[in-house]
Amino acid sequence: MSSRAPFLxxxxxxxxxxxxxxxxxxxxxxxxxLAGSLSAEELLHRYLGYISKFTLTLIRPKILAHGIExxxxxxxxxxxxFLPPEYSGEFATLRICGGFLVQPxxxxxxxxxxxxxxxxxxxxxxxxxxxxxxxLLGSRSPSLVRFWLYRLTQAAIHRLVTVRFLSLLYHELAGxxxxxxxxxxAVRAGKPV
Numbered sequence: 001m002s003s004r005a006p007f008l009x010x011x012x013x014x015x016x017x018x019x020x021x022x023x024x025x026x027x028x029x030x031x032x033x034l035a036g037s038l039s040a041e042e043l044l045h046r047y048l049g050y051i052s053k054f055t056l057t058l059i060r061p062k063i064l065a066h067g068i069e070x071x072x073x074x075x076x077x078x079x080x081x082f083l084p085p086e087y088s089g090e091f092a093t094l095r096i097c098g099g100f101l102v103q104p105x106x107x108x109x110x111x112x113x114x115x116x117x118x119x120x121x122x123x124x125x126x127x128x129x130x131x132x133x134x135x136l137l138g139s140r141s142p143s144l145v146r147f148w149l150y151r152l153t154q155a156a157i158h159r160l161v162t163v164r165f166l167s168l169l170y171h172e173l174a175g176x177x178x179x180x181x182x183x184x185x186a187v188r189a190g191k192p193v
Contacts, residue, residue, distance in 0.1 A: 007178060007179045007180065007181040008028060008166075008167065008170050008178045008179070008180045008181070009028060009029075009180075009181050009182075009183050010026055010027070010028045010163050010166050010167065010180060010181070010182050010183065011025075011026065011027050011028070011183050011184075011185040012025070012026045012159065012162075012163060012182050012183065012184060012185065013025050013026075013184065013185050013186060013187050013188070013192075014155055014158070014159055014192065014193045015188060015189070015190025015191055015192055015193060016137070016142075016147070016190050016191045016193055017188060017189070017190040018189075018190070019140060020133070020137055020139065020140040020141065020142055021106075021109070021110065021130075021131045021132055021133050022129060022130075022131075022132040022133070022134060022137075022155070022193070023128075023129070023130050023131075023132075023187075023188045023190060024128070024129040024130075024132075024155075024158060024159070024162070025126060025127070025128040025129075025185075025187055025188075026126065026127050026128075026159075026162040026163055026166060027115075027124050027125060027126035027127070027166075028124070028125055028166045028170065029119065029121075029122055029123070029124050029125075030122050030123050030124075030125055030170065030173070031121065031122040032121060032122045032123070033122075034122070034170070034173040034174050035116070035118075035122045035123030035125070038116055038123065038125070038173075039116060040087065040090055040091050040092035040114050040115060040116050041085075041087060041092055043092065043114045043115075043116060043125065043169075044085060044092040044094070044114045046165075046169065047114065047127070047165060048061040048063075048068070050165050050168065051070065051161070054161060054164065054165075057073070058072070058073060059071070059072065059079060060072075060073065060074065066083075066084070067081060067082050067083045067084050067094075067097065068081070068082045068084070068085070068094060069081045069082070069099070070099070072100075077100060078098065078099045078100065079099050079100050079101045080096060080098075080099035080100075080101050080102060081096070081097050081098040081099040081102075082094035082095060082096055082097060082112065083095045083097050090115055090116050090117050090118065091113055091114065091115045091116075092113070092114045092115075093111050093112070093113045093114075094111060094112045094113075095110070095111045096108075096109065096110035096111060096112070096132060100135065101134055101135050101136075101154070102132075102133060102134065102135060103133040103134065103135050103137070103138070103139070104135075106133030109131045109132075109133060110129070110130065110131040110132040110133060111129075111130055111131065111132075112127070112128070112129050113126075113127070113128045113129075113130070114126070114127055115127075115128070125166060125169065127162050127165070127166070129158070134150055134154055136149055136150040136153065136154055137150050147191075147193075150193065151193045155193040163180075163182055167180045
């Protein structure tokens with residue numbers, strides 16, 4: 001009789017919604033024994049450290065008085081800029097306020113939210129990007145070429161980064177024995193990317 005380690009399921013959805021903004025969510029449910037004292041603030045700080053390691057310091061999160069910037073190498077070029085984190089109960093929210101990867105006229109919308117929602121049997125750890133208007137899409141009516149360019153580059157990278165982050169978080173808390181299974185979910189209507 002084999003004792004296989006359970007699979008960690010990571011729920012995932014990425015869509016372009018009606019106004020051509022991006023909605024992306026990934027989550028996993030952790031048992032109470034692992035979720036313990038994990039907070040949204042800790043989740044945010046783990047993610048910032050992870051981004052630098054995952055990209056081999058190509059992208060470097062920089063915490064400044066006016067917010068957080070994801071900078072390219074050690075340059076001043078911010079790929080995406082956020083206002084200072086807002087903490088509200090089980091969530092830490094970074095509101096997008098600019099950056100090279102954001103449509104110039106849409107810099108004041110969008111957010112990246114980190115959540116630790118307590119459940120009776122544990123906690124749901126989530127990352128959600130909403131109302132994001134990537135430069136690659138270009139406008140509220142992106143061409144098919146722009147859609148595919150975004151889908152094959154930035155959207156694919158974002159999904160890989162978030163799924164791997166949740167997987168590594170689980171392995172840090174529980175050990176490396178569990179496999180990972182990504183499950184597509186439908187949270188919001190839109191065109192899948």
